[in-house]
């Protein structure tokens with residue numbers, strides 16, 4: 001098991017769009033498995049590659065990390081792209097491993113169609129609803145350099161400024177290894 005430090009949301013790598021993956025080799029498969037380890041270690045349900053310092057279009061998710069009345073899905077997506085969105089939107093409280101202990105309701109389309117490649121290089125087109133639609137949209141946003149607080153209403157964003165400033169300064173507790181906005185490594189302080 002290999003746990004990788006998670007980058008604080010104010011580190012510049014998280015504002016950069018990731019690059020497409022052209023070659024699936026052993027290193028990439030190992031990296032994806034390390035991402036799963038890192039996500040489970042932090043009790044997350046999704047993680048994007050740039051959150052652990054690699055600016056490539058890869059995300060992992062496991063919706064079993066949230067209690068549901070149906071079996072969850074564990075997926076690694078290479079170069080995911082959202083092909084279509086439902087008109088209907090739903091509110092759901094989101095959090096993010098790069099923004100510790102910050103939770104806010106975000107409105108997003110309830111159903112999406114996603115195209116991606118798996119670690120064996122097979123192409124998939126899937127329809128995502130419920131929590132899978134939510135996590136996929138949150139993580140694909142990461143791959144495009146978008147953080148979930150940027151999707152809050154202007155009022156909510158204004159009200160969140162104080163909390164976000166504290167996170168930018170590293171003034172919070174976390175129980176998994178992190179890289180601060182200035183590049184400093186902190187094992188954990190919880």
Ligand code: ZN
Nearest residue numbers: 095096097098
């Ligand atoms: Zn996130």
